[in-house]
Amino acid sequence: MSKSSDQQLRQENLRLKGDLLSVARRFRHDLLSPVGSIQIAAEVLAQMRPEDTAEIPNMAEILKHSGGEISQMVDRVSFLLLASAQPAPLVKIDMATILTEALRELEENIGRGTARVQLPATWPEVYGVAAWLHVVWVNLLNNAVRHGGSAPKIVVAWRAEPGGFRFSVTDDGPGVPAARQAALFTPFDRLHTAVGVGLGLSIVERLIALQGGRCGHERPANGGAHFYFTLPAATRKTPDSPHPP
Amino acid sequence: MMILIVDDQPNIARVTGVALQTLGCQALVASSIRAAKHLLATEKIDAVLLDVHLAGESGLDFLSELSASPGPLPVVISTALAGPEIAGEARRRGAFDCLAKPYSLDDLRTQIAAIADFLHRTAATPTAPQRVAP
Numbered sequence: 496m497s498k499s500s501d502q503q504l505r506q507e508n509l510r511l512k513g514d515l516l517s518v519a520r521r522f523r524h525d526l527l528s529p530v531g532s533i534q535i536a537a538e539v540l541a542q543m544r545p546e547d548t549a550e551i552p553n554m555a556e557i558l559k560h561s562g563g564e565i566s567q568m569v570d571r572v573s574f575l576l577l578a579s580a581q582p583a584p585l586v587k588i589d590m591a592t593i594l595t596e597a598l599r600e601l602e603e604n605i606g607r608g609t610a611r612v613q614l615p616a617t618w619p620e621v622y623g624v625a626a627w628l629h630v631v632w633v634n635l636l637n638n639a640v641r642h643g644g645s646a647p648k649i650v651v652a653w654r655a656e657p658g659g660f661r662f663s664v665t666d667d668g669p670g671v672p673a674a675r676q677a678a679l680f681t682p683f684d685r686l687h688t689a690v691g692v693g694l695g696l697s698i699v700e701r702l703i704a705l706q707g708g709r710c711g712h713e714r715p716a717n718g719g720a721h722f723y724f725t726l727p728a729a730t731r732k733t734p735d736s737p738h739p740p
Numbered sequence: 741m742m743i744l745i746v747d748d749q750p751n752i753a754r755v756t757g758v759a760l761q762t763l764g765c766q767a768l769v770a771s772s773i774r775a776a777k778h779l780l781a782t783e784k785i786d787a788v789l790l791d792v793h794l795a796g797e798s799g800l801d802f803l804s805e806l807s808a809s810p811g812p813l814p815v816v817i818s819t820a821l822a823g824p825e826i827a828g829e830a831r832r833r834g835a836f837d838c839l840a841k842p843y844s845l846d847d848l849r850t851q852i853a854a855i856a857d858f859l860h861r862t863a864a865t866p867t868a869p870q871r872v873a874p
Contacts, residue, residue, distance in 0.1 A: 527820035531842030532751040538845040
């Protein structure tokens with residue numbers, strides 16, 4: 496076996512072990528809160544006297560939301576692990592359609608937060624995996640809506656760069672605290688070592704890496720937050736093994 | 741008894757608050773350390789139920805701050821990563837006890853009883869140790 500193949504296998508092995516640890520520790524940790532909510536809500540309901548009905552709607556809402564949280568978490572992590580285990584071929588992407596679908600999914604959040612989203616008039620020709628890019632855009636846009644302040648202005652843009660294209664989501668909110676910037680795109684296989692780091696951007700990092708790109712964050716000069724990912728110029732091939740550890 | 745729940749997960753915080761009320765306590769909820777500090781400064785809090793892993797913040801560091809403050813304020817650490825390392829570190833920093841998630845109504849009942857007993861003994865003997873459970 497060649498040295499580079501051996502090294503590639505070692506890196507792949509490390510990544511897979513990291514994934515397992517992240518599921519065993521971080522995913523387990525994140526699941527146990529909504530599981531705990533369901534258990535305690537059920538116990539409270541079981542001990543409720545017939546005349547104590549005031550809390551029933553609250554407990555029912557908690558049961559519903561916690562069940563939804565668990566379902567969403569399982570969906571997100573299983574999606575990522577499937578993508579990692581079974582790399583999909585890169586195909587020509589209709590980015591306009593992917594953005595439209597992502598915005599439709601976030602319609603309720605965008606409307607509630609009165610966010611304004613500005614989109615580019617045209618898109619470059621890139622190759623990728625549509626389902627993965629949908630998840631990437633949903634995560635980045637949802638973050639901008641949630642953390643971009645009240646009535647955020649969100650700008651979606653792209654530019655050419657050597658070897659490919661850079662896509663970005665910029666908001667005019669308070670920005671990411673300096674102390675949290677370094678850990679924003681913690682790779683999923685290292686998530687088990689990171690405390691207080693969200694799952695969403697780790698998922699984005701993995702999905703973009705699987706398509707040969709990279710992710711990053713910058714703080715714009717006039718404030719806010721600027722998240723970006725790159726995709727290589729169109730080459731019709733199955734993606735290489737994911738990023739090195 | 742007024743319990744301050746410090747947890748950034750809104751559902752678990754809310755349902756724990758209701759559970760504590762069914763156990764005869766009052767409860768306030770803070771989703772961040774900053775909010776917790778505000779409530780501690782403005783409300784009469786008898787004990788704290790503190791999640792170790794708050795979004796981007798260290799519950800253990802806050803525990804150290806609380807332990808260094810004057811007055812008997814039992815702080816029970818809650819975590820889904822409960823294990824000897826976390827529990828040991830929490831006790832070193834002055835935790836009253838550790839509660840592993842998911843906890844049950846009985847777990848909360850046991851904690852409430854221990855806290856009530858501790859506060860009663862502390863009030864009776866002011867020179868007794870201020871924070872750590874026996």
